[in-house]
Amino acid sequence: MSYLAKNYNRKKIAFKHGKGSYLFSTDGKKYLDMLSGIAVNSLGHAHPKLVKTIRDQSKKLWHVSNAFEIPEGEKLAKKLCQKSFADYVIFQNSGAEATEAAIKVARRYFYSIGKPNKTRILCIKNSFHGRTLATIFASGSKKMTEGFGYVGGFDHFDFGDHKSLKKKINKNTAAIMVETVLGEGGIKVIPDWCLKELRKLCDKKKILLILDEVQCGVGRSGDFFAFEKSKVKPDIVPIAKGIGGGFPIGAVLMNKKVASGMTPGTHGSTFGGNPLAMAVGNTVMDIVSTKKFLNNVKKSSKFFFSKLNKLKEKYPSIIKEIRGRGLLIGIQLYTDQTKFIKKLMDNKLLTIRAAENVVRILPPLNVKIKEIDLALKIIDKVCSEIT
Numbered sequence: 457m458s459y460l461a462k463n464y465n466r467k468k469i470a471f472k473h474g475k476g477s478y479l480f481s482t483d484g485k486k487y488l489d490m491l492s493g494i495a496v497n498s499l500g501h502a503h504p505k506l507v508k509t510i511r512d513q514s515k516k517l518w519h520v521s522n523a524f525e526i527p528e529g530e531k532l533a534k535k536l537c538q539k540s541f542a543d544y545v546i547f548q549n550s551g552a553e554a555t556e557a558a559i560k561v562a563r564r565y566f567y568s569i570g571k572p573n574k575t576r577i578l579c580i581k582n583s584f585h586g587r588t589l590a591t592i593f594a595s596g597s598k599k600m601t602e603g604f605g606y607v608g609g610f611d612h613f614d615f616g617d618h619k620s621l622k623k624k625i626n627k628n629t630a631a632i633m634v635e636t637v638l639g640e641g642g643i644k645v646i647p648d649w650c651l652k653e654l655r656k657l658c659d660k661k662k663i664l665l666i667l668d669e670v671q672c673g674v675g676r677s678g679d680f681f682a683f684e685k686s687k688v689k690p691d692i693v694p695i696a697k698g699i700g701g702g703f704p705i706g707a708v709l710m711n712k713k714v715a716s717g718m719t720p721g722t723h724g725s726t727f728g729g730n731p732l733a734m735a736v737g738n739t740v741m742d743i744v745s746t747k748k749f750l751n752n753v754k755k756s757s758k759f760f761f762s763k764l765n766k767l768k769e770k771y772p773s774i775i776k777e778i779r780g781r782g783l784l785i786g787i788q789l790y791t792d793q794t795k796f797i798k799k800l801m802d803n804k805l806l807t808i809r810a811a812e813n814v815v816r817i818l819p820p821l822n823v824k825i826k827e828i829d830l831a832l833k834i835i836d837k838v839c840s841e842i843t
């Protein structure tokens with residue numbers, strides 16, 4: 457009998473410990489982890505530098521209020537800004553908090569310049585921005601909002617429907633918010649030319665561009681931010697998942713213009729940006745943001761994609777498409793992926809679903825080529841057995 461509420465459909469498996477790309481279950485089995493707690497364990501499990509950081513910081517200071525200065529947070533914010541378009545950062549504890557703060561920043565900016573009616577946020581239908589009351593309505597998914605009343609302020613357009621996107625912008629629109637790569641929605645990449653057009657459109661309509669990089673950011677795409685390659689400068693970017701490497705951290709990055717609305721008292725968080733979290737964030741950042749590390753992500757990605765595309769040729773009736781960027785990979789099947797994922801798990805490979813029959817593969821960013829090889833062997837085997 458479990459005392460945990462039934463809001464998850466959990467697999468009957470628990471883990472005792474992890475090391476690198478592997479997880480060890482309580483019943484003594486070894487699994488290759490290619491979901492990384494959903495893009496969270498960016499450096500795999502029990503990375504020695506993260507273990508040391510937690511150990512050292514835990515002896516010094518865990519938590520102080522944001523009523524005081526927090527040097528560890530200053531340091532991480534500076535690194536994030538020096539890596540990007542951003543001038544300022546607010547730290548949070550999760551992705552949903554970061555996206556919700558992004559919405560607040562956008563609305564507050566227009567309020568502060570005397571346009572209090574500009575509050576509406578335009579999002580992609582069936583995207584994912586988190587599970588708070590506001591963010592489920594941002595996602596525009598019936599499944600996630602059903603039974604939870606109503607939170608207004610969001611409009612939606614279909615992925616790739618540029619006509620509808622333009623039509624949905626009105627005088628009360630404050631921002632367009634999209635994931636640079638849609639994660640839960642099925643690993644759908646927004647092409648660079650589209651990001652550029654989005655930026656142009658926002659400039660023309662004098663509205664803000666929010667790029668949700670909670671899943672695709674922090675090195676996952678092979679660049680530190682997924683939007684970098686397009687040369688587009690967003691106004692606001694929420695991040696989370698990968699930046700903590702397993703420690704709950706969220707952050708919203710913003711430019712100077714929009715930050716001007718965030719005056720003292722407009723937003724806050726008890727835990728957000730505490731010294732323990734920031735110490736971990738700094739260590740993850742120092743490792744993940746180097747050119748050498750990111751080049752290696754690109755190399756692993758190239759290898760993975762080329763081999764997966766070969767498997768697609770080998771099993772043309774099973775695999776419809778290989779999608780994604782960097783180490784955010786989707787294998788789209790022709791039919792429901794549940795059985796496929798179960799079979800992968802039976803063969804000791806952990807993956808997770810995404811929409812549109814996609815098997816999502818999110819290895820640690822420091823995954824080894826031989827581990828990718830092992831994953832490919834298992835995927836090949838399952839494809840051969842499932843026909």
Ligand SMILES: *Cc1c(COP(=O)(O)O)cnc(C)c1O
Pocket residue numbers: 550551552553555584585586587635639640668669670671672696697
């Ligand atoms: C996971 C995710 C979120 C929500 O993050 P939580 O930490 O689960 O609150 C928001 N946006 C995107 C794109 C995500 O993938």
